[in-house]
Amino acid sequence: MNALRLSCQQLQQSGRATSKAITGVASYCRSRTSPPALSSAPPDSLASRVWRSGPSIGFFSTEPEPSPPHPAPSLYKRIESVRDPKTxxxxxxxxxxxxxNPVGEQLRFLVARLKSYKRFHHALQISNWMSARCIVQFSFKDAATRLELVYRVHGLAEAENYFNNLSKKMKWRNVYCALLYIYVQEKCVEKAEAVVQEMKEKCMGCCSFPFNLLINLYHQVGDFHKLDPLLEQMQKEGIPYDKYTRKNLISAYSAASNIPRMEGIINQIEENPLDSGAVSWDVYTTAASGYLNVGLTDKALAMLKKAEEKMPKHRRATAVEFLLTLYTKAGDKGEVHRVWNAYKPTHEPFAILYSCMITCLSKLNDLEGAESIHEEFESNCSVYDFRVLNKLLVAYCKRGLMEKGESVLEEAAERRVCYASSWHILAIGYVNHGLMGKAVEMLKRALSVGRRSWRPSPAILDSCFEYLEKQGDVDGMEELAQLLKEEGPLSRELYHRFVRTYIAAEKSTDDDEENMTTSGTVA
Known part of the structure; x- marks a missing residue:
């Protein structure tokens, strides 16, 4: 399972590295088939980036998409200032x-910008607004973009309804690829395969784009037996592999521990002059993960050396994170320290790498080293990030060092506004070690801090309320309920614990039930 998760992370990173990836179905596809006539149709591309939520996939791209006009700064600032998605x-x-003020093409840029920030509600509002007022000619790309936004905001069923209600002339490659991607996100294998078949029947599936999606889907769901028939279909239809096809195959074969096939793809890349120079670091880290899955540590270390040679000079934090993680998985603490000393961040933001290093040293049973890294972070940062401390707290909790963890957090909280998640980590640790009184205390502190959209895990809530019920602690329950009210209504299941506890304590529940219901404490 860890191997599959790591491989999916590899796919995410390879997708981020190709910012124009979905621009894709580009000239290769256009040379095979042309869309039906549609006035003012844009270049044949789905989008100018890889969708960022969910597993990312690399796709064939041969030409960059023209940069859209930037929106007027004041319009963008006005929209940016509306942070609440419900507004x-x-x-x-x-x-x-x-x-x-004029409006036009820059609205498309606004939609793309808001999507990149995951502000899907507002992006969809702009998309609907500009077409309802006929500000721009509705295009294939606009339809594909709106399909994705409908999915993000309203879910799969509404996205399918939107697709089904599109006119026939709007259902071209862009839109089908967007629908296919949604099915990959949802892991709907049969529906995804049906879309690819329909694209083939309509002469839309004549490039590697949909096949790359299916390779990734089969990887996600573990249908590795479907890879060979899919590759045979590509060969039969004369569709060549592109570099992203090979990347996805390496990830899939790595996750499946199919070392011979993985090595075969790597050899193809390295032996092809056109591919070898363009091979990126994540190809080798994916291969290293595959080798580690089957215990071939020496081969994994050789791949990591190649990955390090291929790291970009700028924005290399992601690559360094993978190197640290995989050297840790290989149990090579010396290489972990070497990579850290060679590439540790020297300017902010660098919380992610410090967090990674603490986690790695904890896994290597070097708690003293992890503490040293946290001290280094604390002395160098200008803005303290509790997510770094959280990694150290997790290490303490796993070792039962609860008092030490609480002491460190207390000290940090004296000088800064603590995260609710930090106290929550201690609550989890106390629950796991059977110290329920302390767990309730930590949960209360987490809820007292509060954070928008944050809520404790249902398992911790249930454990703490179960403990209070057994103790007959009505006051403790009421205190927790009031704190939880700020984060959202209390579930009926937890309310039933109140009733049982009140009855056991011989208290009347009628007034309390009415008060909790009318005040919104109970859902």
Whole structure:
């Protein structure tokens, strides 16, 4: 399972490294088939990036997409200032127009920008607003973009309804690829295969793009037996592998521990002059993970050396994170320290790498080293990030060093506003070690800190309420309930614990039930 997760992470990183990836179905596909006539149709591309949520996939791309016009700064600032997704930005757009300001192509850029920030509700509002007012000619790409946004905001069923209600002339490659990607996200194998078949029947599937998606899907769900028939289909239809096909295959074969096939793809890349120069570091880290899965440590270490040679000079934090993680998995503490000393961040933000290093040293049973890394972070950072300390707290909890963890957090909280998640980690640790009184105390402190959209895990809540029920601690239950009210209504299951505890304590529950229901404490 760890291997599959790591391989999926490899796919994410390879996708991020190809910022124009989905631009893709580009000239190779256009040379095979042309879409039906549609006025003002944009270049044949799905989007100018890889979707960032869920596993990312690399795709064939031969030409960059023109940069869209940037929105007027003040319009972007007005929209950016509306942070609550429940607040409509339509009044902002209407006011902009009433002031006599122009709108047009820059709205597409706004949609793309908001999507990149995962502000899907507002992006969908702009998409609907600009087409409802006929500000721009609705294009294949607009339809594909809206399909994705409908999925992000309303879910799979609404996305399918949107697709089904599109006119026939709008259902071209861009839109089908967007639907296919959604099915990959949802791991709907049969539906994804049906989309690819329909694209083939309509002469839309004549490039590697949909096949790359299916390779990734089979990887995610573990249908590795479907890879060979899929590759045979590509060969039969004369569709060549591209570098992303090979990357996805390496990830899939690595996850399946199919070392001969994985090595075969790597050899193809290295022996092909056109591919060998372009091979990226993540190909080798994926291969290293595959070798480690089957205990071939020496081969894994050789791959990691190649990966290090291929690291980019700039923005290399992700590559360093993988090197640290995989050297840790190989049990080579010396290489972990070497990589850290060679590439540790010298300017902010660097919390991610410090967090990674603490986790790695903890796994290597070097708690003293992990503490030293945290001290180094604390002395170098200008803005303290509790996520780094959280990794050290996890290490303490796993070793039963609860008092030490609490002491370190208390000291950090004296000088800064602590994260709710930090106290929550201690609550989990106390639950795991059977110290329920302390667990309840830590949970209360986490809820007292509070954080928008944060809520404790249901398992911890249930454990703490179960403990309070057994103790007959009505006051403790009421205190927790009031704290939870700030984070959302209490579930009926937890309320039933109240009833049983009140009855056991011979207290009346009628008034309390009415008060909790009307105040929103109970869902």
């Amino acid at each position: 409509s930005i339509i009044p902002v757009l209407d006011q902009w127009v009433r002031e006599g």
